Amino acid sequence: MDRFNLAVIGATGAVGKIFLSILEERNFPLNKLRVCASQKSLGKKITFGKKDLIVEPITDELLIDSDFVFISASSEVSLDIAPKAAKLGSIAIDDSSAFRMDETVPLVVPEVNSQDLAEHKGIISIPNCSTTPLTMVLHELGKLAKINRVIVDTFQSVSGAGAGAVVELDSQNHAMYDNSEIQTSIHPHRIAFNVIPQIDKFTKSGYTNEEMKMVNETKKILHQPDLKISATCVRVPVKIGHSEAIHIEFDQNIELDKAYSALANSPGITLLDDPKNNHYPMPINSEYKDDVMVGRLRKDVSLPNGLVLWLSCDNLRKGAALNAIQIAESMIEKRLIQKQRNK
Ligand SMILES: NC(=O)c1ccc[n+]([C@@H]2O[C@H](COP(=O)([O-])OP(=O)(O)OC[C@H]3O[C@@H](n4cnc5c(N)ncnc54)[C@H](OP(=O)(O)O)[C@@H]3O)[C@@H](O)[C@H]2O)c1
Structure with a gap:
């Protein structure tokens, strides 16, 4: 070889x-x-x-x-x-x-x-580290029916902004407990004990660059230039692991069991969906894992042909x-x- x-x-x-x-x-x-x-x-x-x-x-x-x-x-x-x-x-x-x-x-x-x-x-x-897991899920579910529209909200860990951002979160956490001065250089605001609805700079449209990366990259990877997709990207005080709430509208009804089995049989995806026992993906159970963890799969109560799901993914690994x-x-x-x- x-x-x-x-x-x-x-x-x-x-x-x-x-x-x-x-x-x-x-x-x-x-x-x-x-x-x-x-x-x-x-x-x-x-x-x-x-x-x-x-x-x-x-x-x-x-x-x-x-x-x-x-x-x-x-x-x-x-x-x-x-x-x-x-x-x-x-x-x-x-x-x-x-x-x-x-x-x-x-x-x-x-x-x-x-x-x-x-x-x-x-x-x-x-x-982009948030685009990758999103496209994996859309690719599999898109085999069941045409996807008309996607709304995605992200909850992105600080390591997505590099090693320096992890150090900054640590030092801000310590400063919070010590009641000492908070130093902020990487994010526009304190990230410790906070969430920030801004990743990267704002564009004229009101979306951030990070959000438009998700929109444009997803269309390119899926070869669907006309896909309707909108994203809101949020930084959260987590060290490793990005999560996403994804709302998908199809052109026809998708049975939940078909969606489950499509995702369960997808390479690179692990279903972790046992709400009765409080089992679902989180950064703490996706960190150091190769697979994208998917759960909270359900019918969208606001749409006839909609599914909603949640994922967590190690942004430094699969991302x-x-x-x-x-x-x-x-x-x-x-x-x-x-x-x-x-x-
Ligand atoms: N973090 C994520 O989740 C993620 C996901 C997808 C893509 N990315 C992309 O991956 C890249 C790296 O991200 P990161 O999070 O690993 O950042 P990081 O922790 O800040 O690391 C940056 C690395 O680049 C090196 N570097 C800086 N300037 C350089 C230069 N002029 N020549 C050669 N090496 C140089 C640094 O070396 P020193 O240690 O010597 O400074 C360090 O090894 C970025 O383009 C980012 O957009 C990151």
């Missing part, structure tokens, strides 16, 4: 660290692994299995040496590095929003649209690092990596 060289850019970050631990857990056909981060981390040691990896600068030599370059740093870094990596013959799998809506770049959740990988030109984007690794695995399986190397 072929083995592959990987570079992880942003290896010291919230997603990068999880990426490395998932790589250890899975049987990824790894040959060589190299790690990069910002200037301040150069020379730092990162333990991977029994080895110490040294954080190195991003050079042309490193990009040429890598079959896959996973970029999980910032849009600025992605805009600079992804096209270079593709030009030098490696495949850039990009975590940022920089290329997601670029028509020449596949935006992929392997369980939903792995067929789009065949169109790649050296860069593949992964969706980011795991999805990226699964894309690489899918490309290896489909033999799409050779195409890039032989360019």
